[in-house]
Amino acid sequence: MHANKLTLRTAIAALALAFGSSAALADTTLAVSIDTSMFGNTGWLDFQYNPANPGISPATTVTLSGFQGFDEGAVVETIGQVTGSQATGYVIGNGDSLNSLFRAVDYGQVLSFNVTFSGDNVDLSGGAYGSTFAIWAYDAGVTTALGSSSAADGRLADITWAPATTVGGSGSFASASYSDAAAISPVPEPSSWLMLGIGAMLVAGAARRRA
Numbered sequence: 001m002h003a004n005k006l007t008l009r010t011a012i013a014a015l016a017l018a019f020g021s022s023a024a025l026a027d028t029t030l031a032v033s034i035d036t037s038m039f040g041n042t043g044w045l046d047f048q049y050n051p052a053n054p055g056i057s058p059a060t061t062v063t064l065s066g067f068q069g070f071d072e073g074a075v076v077e078t079i080g081q082v083t084g085s086q087a088t089g090y091v092i093g094n095g096d097s098l099n100s101l102f103r104a105v106d107y108g109q110v111l112s113f114n115v116t117f118s119g120d121n122v123d124l125s126g127g128a129y130g131s132t133f134a135i136w137a138y139d140a141g142v143t144t145a146l147g148s149s150s151a152a153d154g155r156l157a158d159i160t161w162a163p164a165t166t167v168g169g170s171g172s173f174a175s176a177s178y179s180d181a182a183a184i185s186p187v188p189e190p191s192s193w194l195m196l197g198i199g200a201m202l203v204a205g206a207a208r209r210r211a
Contacts (some may be wrong), residue, residue: 045137045138046102050132058129077103079096082101132159
């Protein structure tokens with residue numbers, strides 16, 4: 001009986017750790033989806049990653065990958081620190097005041113991709129100057145912002161990274177959606193799924209023994 005209780009406590013602890021790790025590790029990668037079914041036939045998406053204070057905000061990048069619904073042969077225009085491709089992943093830095101990946105898209109479907117943040121986590125300047133990744137959708141003529149956004153500049157959604165202000169800190173993320181067409185969710189790391197699976201198996205084993 002004591003062994004069963006110990007195993008059950010261990011299993012519950014493993015599950016708690018898995019969920020806790022999921023919340024922490026998923027801060028680095030997020031999934032973005034945009035329902036363009038009401039946007040018409042074709043248009044443009046603008047992905048920007050810009051610093052709050054150029055030259056002072058810690059150097060970071062976002063990598064866009066896992067594209068679903070995007071045409072690899074579409075026209076792409078870039079401004080600032082943008083490298084890569086759809087196949088390998090686009091990397092957008094925050095070194096310039098404007099860093100933009102502007103690409104043609106076919107609307108009428110749900111478009112999705114992952115956003116991964118990396119780089120310096122700490123800003124010791126006292127200002128905690130972070131950076132913001134934001135998304136806009138435009139019509140084919142780039143004259144109208146789509147998505148009925150509530151944001152003043154028409155953006156669909158954004159993710160703001162705020163650095164830690166002490167050595168050893170990890171920083172934090174805040175996401176916001178300004179349109180019903182856009183959604184942002186965390187992507188659990190593989191290690192979190194592994195721990196969750198182990199915890200679930202331990203709980204199931206303990207329950208069988210108690211029965």
